[in-house]
Amino acid sequence: MDSPQSVDDFIHVVTSVEVDTKRPGQFCLHVDVRAVFAGLNAAKDGAFEVRCLIETIKKCQAVCGLELPEDFGQRLSHFAVEPARYHLRITPQNVDVPLYVDPIIPSPTDYKLARKQLAAEIMALGLTPGEYDLSDAKARIDPASASLRLHIEKRLASLNRHQLLQTFIEQHDALLVAERMKIQRVHQSLAHAVEYDRLNAVESARKEFGTMARHYRYLLEKTISSSATSNGEVTEGIVRELVGLVDWYMVLTGASDTLHNGVDVGGVKIDESYIPEIFYSEGYDNREEAFLREYAKSRLGLGANDEDAVKGESKDLLSSERLKSAFMIDLGFDLQNMLTALVVLSQAQRHGFGDELALSYAAPPGRIAQGLADSIEGLDLAEATKITAFLTITEAGVRRLSGRDVDEADVPYWEHNKRIHRYAIRPLVLDGTDLRWGAEMASRAMYNWMSAVQDGYLPADFGWPNVEPVIREVKESIEKRLEVRTEEIFRRHTKFVLRGIDFFKRFRSEGFEDVGDFDVFAYWPDTNLLVTVECKYNQPPFTVKDGRRLRDRIFGKAENDRAGQFSRILRRRQFLEQNRSKLLKLLTWPQSETVSFRNFELYVSRDVYYWMVHPPYPVPTQFVRIDTLDTWIKTELIPPCLND
Incomplete structure (x- = not known):
């Protein structure tokens, strides 16, 4: 479909109206669909809707020999500035699947x-x-x-x-x-x-x-x-x-x-x-x-x-020579080529694997490899063959976990990281002599691979010796950027902000307890408000088992369990309670003598997880996503008068 014209280019939306002779009081409207397309495309307010209403009523009145009151349009003007109730947007079809589906769902x-x-x-x-x-x-x-x-x-x-x-x-x-x-x-x-x-x-x-x-x-x-x-x-x-x-x-x-x-x-x-x-x-x-x-x-x-979101590495990572070299050494193909192959499989019909849009496509492995080589610039048949083989989920691999030489009694749905043969990351299925796949699943697999690598982890524990060190550096980079972005956001609201402050190391002569560093330390003198922030980037859970591991990693068995992140948060909280005034004095930050002090403790992360909404035991900590932190500071932390 072509891009719409400006709605101002159309003199009329409703081109004509006829009285329905069989049904009294009803009318047949003739509408310029191009004008409707133009008016609803990316509509932000109700102006076009009001225009359509006025045109419709005016023409209906005219065919009945009636006239509208002179101020009729003015009566509706306030609706024109309200949010649009109807909206149209052109969305390209990036995946070769039927436009309308009717899944089989049990009754x-x-x-x-x-x-x-x-x-x-x-x-x-x-x-x-x-x-x-x-x-x-x-x-x-x-x-x-x-x-x-x-x-x-x-x-x-x-x-x-x-x-x-x-x-x-x-x-x-x-x-x-x-x-x-x-x-x-x-x-x-x-x-x-x-x-x-x-x-x-x-x-x-x-x-x-x-x-x-x-x-x-x-x-x-x-x-x-x-x-x-x-x-x-x-x-x-x-x-x-x-x-x-x-x-x-x-x-x-x-x-x-x-x-x-x-x-x-x-x-x-x-x-x-x-x-x-x-x-x-x-x-x-x-x-x-x-x-x-x-x-x-x-x-x-x-x-x-969106500008505050701490995203994964840019797409440049996927085409970087270092990552490319690591994948070539460990697997014999380039990650970028594999991702592009999944795009080709998700657009199977337009790349010649089917005559019409379908919910599954099938072709022999050799035909798929040749099709990938023909469609992807710089990809030879040998590498395309390796990519095709890698993306094929195998009968022997489905019930095997990495590091184990025995079959599980069932498909190990309870595991995620150790399942290196999962349909979600290997969407080609051997069906007789053909490989069969769904275009939507190929698209999801591409996203699973790309997002995982850009977020600093692999979709499964493959044990690739050259790839994994590169991916680990990505995770460390994200963790550091999370701290930097948190500092930037707090500086919008107060100039008294420090990142990575370790009082034990900075003021050794004071003999402070070593409780590690505060990722972000922010203060509002006028309200005597002090905020300490722990920034953490945790790999998301995918199973109940993963959820338990994440809970234990963050909280431990109890708040003083040294295996959990909160044991260190607790020690810093206690340290702050004992030394608050002294710390502010050492930093030469002005202290209020007339306003009661308040301490706030934040845990800032990229994502929201179950245990952050429902901690396993009571904690005074607020959990906030980095991309909502600015909104949270304005609405939950600082009194409205200080935001003016």
Whole structure:
């Protein structure tokens, strides 16, 4: 579609009006769609909407032989300056998927049938109805989930493997497309007024499509990990049945992981019909909802200043000679070429891998390698072949964790870093003699690789000796920039700011305790307000196990646990309480003698995580994302009168 003209170029939006002779009081409007396109494109206020309304009413009045009051337009003028309620934006289609998708999602009946199957498995195990907590609950959940897993495996083995692979790939892609489109519409709605809750819309997209996509991904990886196949036809009903079973399976294993990792307390109730009900501690659902709303805010960028965001390394890193050399030595191909290959796979139709837009594409490995070599400048066939092989998820690799020589009993969905064969980073699937993939998944895989490397870590623990030192330096660079940016933001509000101040080293003659450095130390003399800031960049969690590790890394088992970051924060807090006045005097910062002092403690990071919204034990610390720090200082820290 061509770029729109200016709306001022159009004399009329509503070109003519006719009375509907069959339906009294109704009219048929003829509209210049080019004018509508021009008026709604990137609309910022309601001026175009008011113009359309006035034109419509005026022409309707005219065909009825009536005239508008002279001040009619003036009565509507205040609507013209209000935020636009209708908005249009041109969004290029960067991924070769159908514009409209209709994923297969289980119905309530399918979930009930899956629950009935689970009840049969529990009854066959001889588990006694009752309510069980903690370890007693886990002892009953684990056999039930294992029995249900075996049932799922038998169902998969009875079906045609080729049909399963194609169906799971396509349905997974359809769900990713549906999720992306819904969230994209919410992002676009930020430009105009809406009556729905944007945060709920983002969260519902994650629940409705994201969770279901994970179920399909599990089924796909499970099918890949086994060569078993039969003649059973894969129908839509069977697909819904399988996803419903996996949903219940994940409820059980999720509860077991939560209990095992001490993320929450809870248990299981088994009623007289052998139907299980998982429960957690009081307030668990409310805590989860509160976190998800905070997470949705971060995805929408509410309250954020994009210029304050501490982003990963620039795209120059991906094409740097040092990283290129490291990848060539360890893997025999360039990372930049692999990322470009994933772009080509995500645009499969336009690169000749299909005649029309589809939810999956297939071609022999040699054809894919040749297509990549033909499409990517400077890429020879030998390197393209290595990239194709690397991006292919293998049957032998799916159930293997790095550093272990044994197969796991199941697809190890509970792990992330040690899973070097995951569909999320290797989107090519061997289907007979062809490789099959989804264009949306190829695009997501490209993003997963690119964002991970730019953020200072690899998507998995590959153990590459030359690549990993380069990536580690990226992480260290981000951590340093986080401190620098925090200092810059505080300097907008007070000139009394220091970064990386270590009082033990700077004032050795004072004999201070060595508590390490304060990442940022800021003071407002007029209000006697002192703020200490800890800046931390933590790798994001992807599983329950990762979440527990992150919790322990930040908080430890208790605030004085030396294994956690908060043990050092506690020591600095106590040091400040004992020496506050003396520290300000040593820095020659003016102290107020008439205003009561206040100390504030911040933990600034790039992202928001569950434990920052709900710490495992009470702390006086405020957790703030770096891109919202300026807003937080203005609204939460400094009295409004000092912001004027």
